[in-house]
Amino acid sequence: MTQLGTSRPVDAAGAAAIIRGADHIVILCHQKPDGDTLGSGFALLGALRALGKTARIECPDGFPPRYCFMYPGFTGEEQPAFAPELVVAVDIADVQLLGDLRPRYEGRIGLCVDHHPSNTRYAENLLLDTGAAATVESIYCIIQELGVGIDYRMAVCIYTGLATDTGCFRYSNTTARTHILAAEMMRTGIDSYRINKMMFETKSVARMELERRVMDTLEYHYDHRMVITVMTRRAIAETGVPEEDMEGIAAVPRQIEGVDVAVMLQQKEERRWRVSMRSSEHVNSSAACARLGGGGHARAAGCTLEGTLEEVKARLVEELRTELTPV
Missing domain, CATH: 3.90.1640.10 (inorganic pyrophosphatase (n-terminal core))
Structure with missing residues (x-):
């Protein structure tokens, strides 16, 4: 920031x-x-x-x-x-x-x-x-x-x-x-x-295929309150979806019952990931992403993180522990 x-x-x-x-x-x-x-x-x-x-x-x-x-x-x-x-x-x-x-x-x-x-x-x-x-x-x-x-x-x-x-x-x-x-x-x-x-309400065939591949990576944390999805460079290249046609994919998992925050990791380089966070009223995405060097809105924010996929996932899970762990 x-x-x-x-x-x-x-x-x-x-x-x-x-x-x-x-x-x-x-x-x-x-x-x-x-x-x-x-x-x-x-x-x-x-x-x-x-x-x-x-x-x-x-x-x-x-x-x-x-x-x-x-x-x-x-x-x-x-x-x-x-x-x-x-x-x-x-x-x-x-x-x-x-x-x-x-x-x-x-x-x-x-x-x-x-x-x-x-x-x-x-x-x-x-x-x-x-x-x-x-x-x-x-x-x-x-x-x-x-x-x-x-x-x-x-x-x-x-x-x-x-x-x-x-x-x-x-x-x-x-x-x-x-x-x-x-x-x-x-x-x-x-x-x-x-x-x-x-x-x-209008999506290309390529966009639907990319969306399917992203949803196949879905994993849950904190009793299904947090979900993480991944969009790799390989998936983007193989489907051929342009950047401007990816809008909205990050928000799809938020529709799942009980999910308070959906996080999508888009691979930009081998060890560089663009984080898109979409949340309910129980999680302030802007505050969470600001702590990670990014920002945005309370319900939609983003940041960029470096590391392996597993390292980045672990960092995000830990970052959201306070918001998602029952007191």
């Missing part, structure tokens, strides 16, 4: 004022992009262009085809080239999540809009709403403060961010505000059914 910085806190009005003061703006999304970072980025991009500002959006891992309905006709290479007056990071809790973009933008980010409690306050100004289900909730407020009307394309982006970060409005981070904003976006005429079907 990056050392905690000293951002100046701002609200939506303050963020809008910062944006108004710049004419050339770059928007940054995080690596392994999801619906919230992309929805936030493209909704803001639309608002900036509506204001006549010169803007572009960048993502270290590119823009996945899975989300292309949010940016039809968009080509990252055809965006304007310019030296930015303002760099805005959306849904990025830590500069580590900038991936290959980190050397270019670290120390230059003037505004971060986020909702992760683990935000490291690396930006000059920070709009952090940890009570928001998704960063798009804050992006919507900023767009309102900028005086830009929400058009159909922005509404698709905002709705997608809400839906994906709440598991189609099923997770405990969903609030009345989330539902109200989703309803506002639906009033613009977006096809919410199609968005939800694409995000939650």
Whole structure:
């Protein structure tokens, strides 16, 4: 985890004022992009262009085809080239999540809009709403403060961010505000059914095969309250599933009755594992992963650990002992 910085806190009005003061703006999304970072980025991009500002959006891992309905006709290479007056990071809790973009933008980010409690306050100004289900909730407020009307394309982006970060409005981070904003976006005429079907009910044959292989590795701990699954490099290579199509696999074991925390280990290198943790209200995933050098949300967080598979498993089982052992 990056050392905690000293951002100046701002609200939506303050963020809008910062944006108004710049004419050339770059928007940054995080690596392994999801619906919230992309929805936030493209909704803001639309608002900036509506204001006549010169803007572009960048993502270290590119823009996945899975989300292309949010940016039809968009080509990252055809965006304007310019030296930015303002760099805005959306849904990025830590500069580590900038991936290959980190050397270019670290120390230059003037505004971060986020909702992760683990935000490291690396930006000059920070709009952090940890009570928001998704960063798009804050992006919507900023767009309102900028005086830009929400058009159909922005509404698709905002709705997608809400839906994906709440598991189609099923997770405990969903609030009345989330539902109200989703309803506002639906009033613009977006096809919410199609968005939800694409995000939650459509899987490729390859994805289903990878999911099957991961579930075959499932093992229980603490009287079935904790489950661990493993996604090896071999399974990924043999199924051919792209990174952007793996989203959601880590959460599947949490559906098992009695499970309070599901941990998936994705092999990145021979002795390097990406940990994805999904939990019930009885386990704070963010706190557990923070102790291991990572972070995230209370119910969904992650970190990276080094060692053999058995060493990493043992470390995670021990780390969660306090939360999962009856008093």
